[in-house]
Amino acid sequence: MTDPSRQPPSNQPWRWALIGLAVVVLAGAFAYVAGWLTPQRLSSRRLVDTLQEGGGVHPGFRRNHAKGVCVVGYFESNGEAASYSTASVFAAGSRTPVVGRFALPGGNPYAPDSSVPIRSFALRFALPHGEQWRTGMNSMPVFPVATPQAFYDQLVATLPDPATGKPDPKKAGAFFASHPETGAFLAWVKTAKPSASYVTETYEALNAFYFVDGTGKRHAVRWKVTPVATDDAGTGPQAGDPDYLAKDLQQRLAQGPLRWHLRVTLAEPGDPTNDATKQWPADRHTIDAGTLVIESEQPQDSGPCRDVNYDPTIVPEGIAISDDPLLPARSAAYAVSYLRRTSEEAHLPGAARATTPSEHP
Amino acid sequence: MNAKHATYPGAFHPLARLLHWLMALLILTMLFVGVGMVSTVSEKHQWLLALHKPLGVTIFVLALIRLAVRWRHPPPPLPADMPLLMQWVAHASHWVLYALMLSLPLVGWAMLSAGGYPISLGGSWHLPPLLSFDGETYAWLRVTHRWLAYLLFVTVLGHMGAALYHGLIRRDDVLPSMTFPRRETVVVEPVIVTPTASEPPSSEPPRV
Numbered sequence: 272m273t274d275p276s277r278q279p280p281s282n283q284p285w286r287w288a289l290i291g292l293a294v295v296v297l298a299g300a301f302a303y304v305a306g307w308l309t310p311q312r313l314s315s316r317r318l319v320d321t322l323q324e325g326g327g328v329h330p331g332f333r334r335n336h337a338k339g340v341c342v343v344g345y346f347e348s349n350g351e352a353a354s355y356s357t358a359s360v361f362a363a364g365s366r367t368p369v370v371g372r373f374a375l376p377g378g379n380p381y382a383p384d385s386s387v388p389i390r391s392f393a394l395r396f397a398l399p400h401g402e403q404w405r406t407g408m409n410s411m412p413v414f415p416v417a418t419p420q421a422f423y424d425q426l427v428a429t430l431p432d433p434a435t436g437k438p439d440p441k442k443a444g445a446f447f448a449s450h451p452e453t454g455a456f457l458a459w460v461k462t463a464k465p466s467a468s469y470v471t472e473t474y475e476a477l478n479a480f481y482f483v484d485g486t487g488k489r490h491a492v493r494w495k496v497t498p499v500a501t502d503d504a505g506t507g508p509q510a511g512d513p514d515y516l517a518k519d520l521q522q523r524l525a526q527g528p529l530r531w532h533l534r535v536t537l538a539e540p541g542d543p544t545n546d547a548t549k550q551w552p553a554d555r556h557t558i559d560a561g562t563l564v565i566e567s568e569q570p571q572d573s574g575p576c577r578d579v580n581y582d583p584t585i586v587p588e589g590i591a592i593s594d595d596p597l598l599p600a601r602s603a604a605y606a607v608s609y610l611r612r613t614s615e616e617a618h619l620p621g622a623a624r625a626t627t628p629s630e631h632p
Numbered sequence: 633m634n635a636k637h638a639t640y641p642g643a644f645h646p647l648a649r650l651l652h653w654l655m656a657l658l659i660l661t662m663l664f665v666g667v668g669m670v671s672t673v674s675e676k677h678q679w680l681l682a683l684h685k686p687l688g689v690t691i692f693v694l695a696l697i698r699l700a701v702r703w704r705h706p707p708p709p710l711p712a713d714m715p716l717l718m719q720w721v722a723h724a725s726h727w728v729l730y731a732l733m734l735s736l737p738l739v740g741w742a743m744l745s746a747g748g749y750p751i752s753l754g755g756s757w758h759l760p761p762l763l764s765f766d767g768e769t770y771a772w773l774r775v776t777h778r779w780l781a782y783l784l785f786v787t788v789l790g791h792m793g794a795a796l797y798h799g800l801i802r803r804d805d806v807l808p809s810m811t812f813p814r815r816e817t818v819v820v821e822p823v824i825v826t827p828t829a830s831e832p833p834s835s836e837p838p839r840v
Contacts, residue, residue: 286800294793301785304664306671314671401758403750419673578767579748584678588756592678600673602681607670609747610774617768619775 313423315603319611321426322604326378330615330623331572334608336391336407338382339374340469340517341574344528344565346396352535352560355490356482358589359398361560367396371565372576373469373520376409383513388463390516392474392496393581394563402587405579407601408474408495410466414547415456419600425450452548468519470529470565473497478583478601479544479593482535491538491593493551496531496563520568531563544593578616580609642805643813645705651698652810655691659733662687663785685744686753688737695733711804722794725787732784738762739780743773 299308306314322334329337350363360367372393375382389411396404416422428446429438447453466472474496481489500523512518523529535558538544542551571577584592584602592598614622644652665687669680710719744751745761746769752758763769799807808814 290793290796290800293796294789297792298789301664301667304671305667313673315673315677316671318673400756401750401760402752402756578765578770585750594675596675599675599677603670603673603677610771613747613767613771614775617771619771622771 313420315600315607318419318423318426318600318604319607321423321430322378322608325426325430328623329378329380331612332378332380333374333612334604335378336374336376336393337378337380339372339391339571339576340520341569341571341576342371342373342520342565343567343569343575344369344371344563346394346533346561346563348561349559350561351558352482355484355492355535355537355558356589357485358404358482358587359402360396360404360587361589367398369563369565370395370397370575370579372571372579372581373516375516381513384516385465385513388460388465390466390469390472390474392469392472393576393579395576395579395581396587398587403585404587404590405581405583405585406476406494407581407583408476410472410474411456411463411477412459412475412550413455414477414597415453416450417452417546417548418596421450421452422597422600425453452546455548455550467515468500468523469516470500470520470523471498471502474531476583477547478595478598479538479547480586481544481591481593483589483591489591491542491544492535493538494533494535494560496533499530499532517568517570524565524568529565531565533560533563534558535560545595547595547597578613580605582606642708643809644707645701648698648701648705648707649810651694651701655694655698655733658687658691658694659784659788662691663781663788666781682752682754685740685751688740689753689759691733692737695730699730708805708809711802711806714802714804725790725794728787729784729791732780732787736777736780736784739773739777743770743777746770746773 302308306312306316310317319334326334326337333339346360346367346369348361348363348365348367350361352361353363355361359365374391374393375384375387376389376391377387389409391407391409393407394405398404416425425446428442431437432439447457476494479491479493482492483489536551537556537558538551539555542555543549569575582602582605584598586592611622615624618624643649662684665680665684669677669684672680710722714722741751741759742762745763746766748765748770750758751761795807795810798804805814
């Protein structure tokens with residue numbers, strides 16, 4: 272199939288240059304979008320690298336909220352939230368299976384339970400037809416910062432000083448001074464004490480979301496779970512026992528299931544949905560949407576929560592994420608942490624070597 | 633030579649050309665969406681992620697349709713004066729492209745299944761899991777998805793470079809066969825006036 276009219280092959284350099292340019296421009300655009308040309312840009316990898324710098328690399332463990340325990344139960348809806356959200360989890364009388372996880376913030380899976388006054392509670396609701404609702408809540412009323420960049424700056428400012436092993440008070444002080452939005456959190460944390468139990472805490476979603484009702488109308492909401500158990504007496508922290516929370520949970524569950532109410536607060540016009548450092552006024556209408564019942568617990572290294580990424584942007588139809596900038600950053604960073612720890616479990620080439628927790632002190 | 637060749641000698645079937653350029657756009661978009669969404673911590677992360685999954689399904693389905701079109705209307709042969717090694721690379725790279733168009737969406741689907749994620753295509757429309765929930769399988773598939781995507785991007789770059797080489801340096805019929813076939817290539821075929829692809833012509837039409 273030769274074409275007699277064809278021009279002889281040209282070796283004009285500009286033709287080669289044009290081809291090279293096209294390839295280089297496309298490859299360059301790809302590298303730019305991937306973030307390879309701009310290492311100073313805040314990326315999900317950089318956030319998790321910085322978390323690791325603070326908490327150390329503990330193969331197989333989450334890069335934050337590394338110490339925790341798996342729990343299993345269900346959510347029983349009373350139908351109160353059904354007029355605000357079409358999510359099947361809120362239909363009256365529906366019962367949705369839940370796999371949850373209690374944890375401590377921080378990257379050290381062996382941190383003593385008394386080392387931080389914050390506990391966290393993550394839940395994965397398994398709805399019919401493959402839908403899921405995942406949420407990660409903390410036992411504090413506000414988040415220290417409002418944006419991913421400020422969160423990153425806070426991480427860097429509070430990294431342990433190699434000389435002392437503790438954050439440099441000057442750097443940390445300078446960060447908080449230049450970030451007045453941290454004021455509400457700092458005021459709270461000053462009086463907060465490490466609780467003796469996971470089960471007596473209220474856990475707040477902190478980020479705002481939308482409930483979407485049957486007419487398609489969106490309602491800005493924040494949710495939290497409030498405990499039925501309020502006796503902090505329980506077993507009480509044993510002196511010198513760094514793992515009293517898991518034992519307390521085990522003992523309480525041996526006596527029967529544990530319950531929380533899922534409370535959903537509805538925003539009024541003007542309440543911020545994009546700022547987790549600000550509480551909404553206390554008089555906002557709050558619905559009790561139903562009861563979360565926890566029936567059993569399992570260690571996290573063998574329990575059903577181990578390989579769950581509690582990405583708070585995974586929501587069912589009837590719930591939508593808000594414009595809170597922390598939400599996409601949490602989603603992106605959790606995915607990086609999830610891939611790193613599952614790669615370590617699977618002994619992928621290049622992954623940090625996983626060891627069993629018992630090999631650590 | 634397959635008789636169906638004769639319907640559009642020297643050029644791809646118009647439907648094949650349409651699918652090629654549509655998929656070129658979708659695949660490039662997909663590659664940039666994918667590599668961008670795993671890096672960014674901005675609000676772009678969410679809508680890129682929401683776009684990635686339905687786009688993957690679309691590319692998978694279009695790739696199947698394209699293979700069917702290719703089977704029905706085989707592509708024009710490469711110029712006979714192309715070196716054999718170059719011909720071999722051209723054929724191999726096309727099968728690599730097809731293999732990646734089909735395997736990347738499947739690996740993505742399997743990977744999300746193994747990670748225990750809901751596989752949402754928008755609204756309450758969900759794909760069923762392909763595999764059972766297992767974190768270690770997730771890690772292998774997630775890393776495979778990444779490297780297959782890089783391989784696809786490099787193959788696309790090579791494909792584009794080769795197409796421009798045909799168009800600018802060799803100046804043969806290869807690039808026009810996927811863009812605007814040269815008039816003289818087409819008009820000599822009387823069959824082109826009534827392109828009834830399902831009816832094979834009674835005899836082999838004259839060669840150019």
